[in-house]
Amino acid sequence: DAAGDLRGKRILITAGGTREPLDPVRYLGNRSSGKQGIALATAAHLRGAEVELITASVDETLPNHVPGHGVQTAAELQRAVHEALPRVDIVIMAAAVADYRPVQVSETKIKKEERGDTLTLELEKNPDILAGLPALSRPEQIIVGFAAETSRDREHLLELGRAKLARKGCDFLCLNAVGWNDGFGADRNTVIILDATGTIVGEASGTKREVADAILTAVTAG
Numbered sequence: 001d002a003a004g005d006l007r008g009k010r011i012l013i014t015a016g017g018t019r020e021p022l023d024p025v026r027y028l029g030n031r032s033s034g035k036q037g038i039a040l041a042t043a044a045h046l047r048g049a050e051v052e053l054i055t056a057s058v059d060e061t062l063p064n065h066v067p068g069h070g071v072q073t074a075a076e077l078q079r080a081v082h083e084a085l086p087r088v089d090i091v092i093m094a095a096a097v098a099d100y101r102p103v104q105v106s107e108t109k110i111k112k113e114e115r116g117d118t119l120t121l122e123l124e125k126n127p128d129i130l131a132g133l134p135a136l137s138r139p140e141q142i143i144v145g146f147a148a149e150t151s152r153d154r155e156h157l158l159e160l161g162r163a164k165l166a167r168k169g170c171d172f173l174c175l176n177a178v179g180w181n182d183g184f185g186a187d188r189n190t191v192i193i194l195d196a197t198g199t200i201v202g203e204a205s206g207t208k209r210e211v212a213d214a215i216l217t218a219v220t221a222g
């Protein structure tokens with residue numbers, strides 16, 4: 001990939017996992033490390049793009065020279081994405097967004113002494129940020145989603161990916177298989193990139209940086 005081939009492109013990237021508070025000291029979260037999203041930001045920056053990075057919880061140091069800011073919850077992430085959307089050409093939603101948040105956020109620490117032997121949490125659905133973007137974006141803006149699925153079978157993975165593409169209405173979907181022992185936190189990744197019709201337009205297996213470059217190439221081709 002030629003250095004500078006993304007010059008003039010403005011790219012918004014989200015990375016990491018949202019955290020939904022239960023009380024001042026606890027949250028519901030997920031295992032996303034943010035490494036793939038951060039690798040995308042670094043790769044896009046090195047190829048000349050103007051990158052904005054919005055990070056939920058991440059385990060990785062943030063790249064220098066890439067402006068951005070941190071958020072905690074899905075609601076905060078949604079606000080940040082909506083705010084940045086008008087000024088970018090491409091949005092890459094690599095963040096792992098919590099599907100649900102606690103209905104009640106306790107103002108004080110939840111005490112086991114005051115609760116019984118079981119504790120029931122009531123959760124409500126978070127907005128699907130990615131699925132809402134097609135209606136808010138200009139036709140020429142490119143919206144890229146991710147799908148992490150726990151399937152080992154390639155055909156089944158593709159089926160899940162194509163169904164998700166239809167639900168989200170995005171322009172590209174990066175599919176990767178995850179499980180208890182792979183995907184999350186790893187330094188390598190394997191993805192299949194689908195376009196809006198469900199056609200495979202790229203595949204990569206390698207370091208998260210190599211995978212990032214393949215994704216950037218696929219979503220900016222043509």
Ligand code: C5P
Pocket residue numbers: 074093094095096097098099126127128129130131144145146147148
């Ligand atoms: O539906 P699922 O969580 O598998 O979809 C993953 C894709 O959707 C990712 O790109 C993620 O950033 C995005 N997403 C979102 N808002 C949600 C859930 C997922 O934008 N509430």
